[in-house]
Amino acid sequence: MIKLLLFFSTFTFINVFSQSKKQIDSISNLPMTYIQTNLKTVIPQLRKNALDAKKSRNLKAEAKTYASLSLAFYYNGDYDENIKYSLKSIEIFEKLNDLENVSSVYGEMGFRLKATNIRDAEKYMMKGLKIAEKANFTKPLLSIYNNYGVIKNNLNQKDSALIYFHKGLEIKTKSNDSVGIPYSLNNIGEAYLQQKKFDLAKQYFDKAMAQRVALKDDYGIADNFAYNGDLFLAMKNYPLAIQNFEKSVKLAEKYKITNLLRHDYGMLSQAYELNQNLPKALEYFKKSQALKDQIINKETYDKMAELQMKFDTVQKEKEILKQKNQEKKRLNTIKILSILFVSLIIISFLIYRTLFLKNKQQKQEYELTTAISKIETQNKLQEQRLSISRDLHDNIGAQLTFIISSVETLKQAFNIKDEKINSKLSSISTFTKDTITELRDTIWAMNHSEIDFNEIRSRILNFVEKAQKSNDFINIIFERENALDSLKFTSVEGMNIYRITQEAVNNAMKYSEAKNINLTAKTIDNQIEIKITDDGKGFDTEEIELGNGIRNMQKRASELNADFEINSEKGNGTQIILRIPKV
Template identity: 50%
Template structure:
């Protein structure tokens, strides 16, 4: 029955993009929009083509807006951003202020995890337009979604204010689809404030409405909220059951945001329950889905929109100044007497020249800004080109070396133990080189990344060390306070390489059976300790090799401090710290 309704609605959409057809699409249940995203994509692309042929600007803009939403559901975030920007440009050009306000608000909400600052700017633009023109419909979503941004910034009072403001509007118009969002968001703030009884009431009310309107994706979201509630109460087993239900439902609709969030929370639950294997397997799944959300070109696209928006704004201001200047000049000419005519002409020429100079200065600044952006884009393209060459050429050649060594060993049945061992060493060294090459490419392609990304890399390295040295007990601990800290690619790769070298030194030289890696926050510093319980050494009477020297140099390059503490038969600790102000 549900599919029949969907196809009837699709067939009713003509290229004219009438209001009724758009409303019909908006009434399709969320899960059906996701399942039938390909059909919707084809329909809106055809609508856009037909509207373009007859120069129907509004129909074209609405098609772009709907396409951006379809691509967002599919997890195609670059296309989502591209078509949303095109829709905004056309709505603004055609003075469709209500639709412009709505699109700004929706775009801001959809990019919140990729660029929170720009998300806030876009949503404020949409809110300002809607409030100024008393547009109630766009504000239904904008108030609620702006509250989400405030909650992400831990401004809970502001978040609660906007959530309740949005709920009042939705209840006024009986918006059954939107009311659960507001109820859940208000409940989320109550959870953060440990007002659990109030939160449960609102979650149950939202879940009841979503079941009533058969919003199955909304029901999946509500299950994750119950998981968050029990997680906050440290009832991790019950939280796990809800997150697992959420993953099961979200996978049916390919709801990427919800899938990756649930895997991350499952990893945290298992880690807190002392089950590292399950924590690691869920964290790997979270990382896979997280990569689908991150888009390296997103910030560049957002910056491009900003430049266009600000340039248009300046052009309008210059035009307004010229109009005012002409009116002023006409009035002066009309009331001036012949005796002042020559002086007036001189004054007007001077004024016009001043405006011209000012305009030239602004044009020069604009050209400089555009040139700087083009230079940054070229540098980014060069970095991508170099990383591709490293991966495709050097990576392939190293793989060929490994394959050739393996073929040589097993194809020729080499009996000489020394030759066989030497070939094995060359193969192992080549494999290690490939891993370091991949790490270098990873750092080159990322201008900045969170500590979560670094944690995943360290975790993988330690897992490989465990399999290579089963007689050593490896332990890895990282402070949860660090997970949202951003690092530049230079800082991140230097920290990672130093930890690698410290672990390798402990494995090779300590003769210990336990190695601990501890990363934590102390005041404004990030502290990292790599400790073994091995034989240690006398610092005063030992010549440090290249490994220790290189570690010290790496940390000093990123303005950190490096320290070695070792005592004979009492083990060694390599410590380094970075200021995080």
């Protein structure tokens, strides 16, 4: 009974813990657009989530929450807190060896420093860029290329800026990053605006606005109204500039987008002044200054908010203690439901296991039947091969031997003085002996389903030995790599390799007038390479028509799926190369 209670207590704890972890992970992954448009509520929410993640030792969620907090403080105009939480996030990601997120946070931190410390901005951005490019992290590069272009633009490196803006747009388009594409389009437009290429700038701003309207991204729409305001101000079309800035202000005030409001107020002050409306210019100048003062005094407010959050945490802990008593009452119900649930899982598992074992047995029986059938077929084929080879040996072999014996008897029984007849009889005898040799080679191949290279080598050596006896003036050498001996071929493949080698050596002995014939076999680039080289008189491959012997070698090479090559020059001997794919 005690064991059962422990089991259900553990089960309940795991459920509660998994729900808490899911909530922490969810808050740590809040979308950027949500953070931008809910700054007032999202900052306390993220701070609490960071504490919860730290308590539960969920390091990844803690680091992600710090990264989101740094973004929220940046859009809220609190740049010191932005840097503080960025560095906290990087420290944890580095401990986790999560280089993808390290590169992303470095890139974001560099981008946010652009207005206050451009050199540090470039340094941090370059750190993030190097890590992401080295490991080919697509996700961080979606923003880093674009943001690094902004840094280059601020450093007055206009050409470099455009290169990185276009890199950013290209990778975002490939990744179908619908949220990020407008940022790249706006940055390219701003670069053209600074070059006073107003038509090109407007094209990119319009594309960005269209995408943000389609996404219903209010922050992005506010941002694009500000870009259009900058464009019309540069074009000295002050009424249109004022109209766009005021549209941007309306949305920025609605969502409390502090850094965008600061920009809009300042630009509206300039636009009204240039449009000869000094009262309005002064009004927006005062608003801009008030916002700066608000940002400066924000540290005190944030400390108060943090204390309030701690207080709320203590209160919630008390609430949790109260709820524990209520949870005890529900424990019996949870136990019963848990027993039913576990029983259902065990029964389901047993049914599944029974079906699985039955299917496995049927599969094994089928595989065994198939294997037996295959073995029987192979045995029948082997018996047929052996029967044919016996018939060849006993019938045709005996008949050929009879022909040789008859020819020798004729020569001895009759004193034949006619040289032509003697020569013809000798030719018949030699041809018949060669035929017997060929027949024995064929029988040898038929008696094997597989032939290893060592057996092929033995046949070739036997042939070479006989060839040297017939011509003492030719030196024949056969060299091969020992590793080849274990390679196996089908009987047809083995016979083809042997016949090609045999034909090449025969041709060299008959026609080349060579003193040395070298045979080599080795492996090169996953191929078996066999070379037959002689130092004979050679021939011009363009002038001489190839005979049946060479055509047969080419056909056999084709059956092996091998490369067949003949190299020869007059006076420089001949080389035949066979390259067989190594299986």
